[in-house]
Amino acid sequence: MALIFDLILRLALAPLLVLQGLMTRKRAASLPEAAGPKHGTCGKGQPLRVLLLGDSSMAGVGVGDLDQALPGALCRALPKGVAIHWHLIARIGATSRDAIDMIPHDQTYDIAVLGLGANDVTHLVPRLVWLRQQRRLINTLRVRTGAQHVVMTGLPPIGRFPLLPQPLRLVLGREADRFDRALKRMCARDETLSYVTLDLPNVADDMAEDGFHPGPQIFALWGQEVAAAITTWREHIR
Numbered sequence: 001m002a003l004i005f006d007l008i009l010r011l012a013l014a015p016l017l018v019l020q021g022l023m024t025r026k027r028a029a030s031l032p033e034a035a036g037p038k039h040g041t042c043g044k045g046q047p048l049r050v051l052l053l054g055d056s057s058m059a060g061v062g063v064g065d066l067d068q069a070l071p072g073a074l075c076r077a078l079p080k081g082v083a084i085h086w087h088l089i090a091r092i093g094a095t096s097r098d099a100i101d102m103i104p105h106d107q108t109y110d111i112a113v114l115g116l117g118a119n120d121v122t123h124l125v126p127r128l129v130w131l132r133q134q135r136r137l138i139n140t141l142r143v144r145t146g147a148q149h150v151v152m153t154g155l156p157p158i159g160r161f162p163l164l165p166q167p168l169r170l171v172l173g174r175e176a177d178r179f180d181r182a183l184k185r186m187c188a189r190d191e192t193l194s195y196v197t198l199d200l201p202n203v204a205d206d207m208a209e210d211g212f213h214p215g216p217q218i219f220a221l222w223g224q225e226v227a228a229a230i231t232t233w234r235e236h237i238r
Helices: 002-012 014-028 070-077 096-102 118-122 127-145 168-188 216-237
Strands: 039-043 048-054 083-090 111-115 149-153 193-196
Touching (some): 039 070, 048 070, 048 096, 048 127, 048 216, 070 083
Parallel strands (some): 149 193
């Protein structure tokens, strides 16, 4: 019933939603990517090769430097005895379909960390289409880079983004929640996948100045979640 209600709501409000979406996209695109090198090594020991692949949030939009974004947060969250060599590939506005073409052909990795989905929601990609793209993305990562494990970042709580006006916030937020639940179920059925959440406490207070991208505190918590997933996988394969 909830899905049918949302479909009716979308149809009834379609002109307004399109207008609000266009205005929001222009405002959300005003912040640049974070500065800093796109690869590095941190921790002690034989490093795991980690690919960080995603959209503007993975690119660090919302903070000034990648040390404040996921790469820096992940390095600070690693426990003793764990080291990584990380490589960041991210693009503002990237959808899951775009990310398939962004996967490198000449690099191998142990783990891939994905941060995608918000643009699929805002571009109104159907959920079943998006899930097929997720599976294709994961399979392409395995074949092209040899990644043994993929850490899937859940959808952010779009329904609490300060930038979005109502009713756009309600419509996109409910759809993002459906995407997130579907992604979590997919990861639960595959031991080569890990799910980490971005549904963090006080998310609205900890966002960047544009009200759409993560601020330093959200990146710090994201880094802790990814570090825990990497550590769990590392212990599992020993």
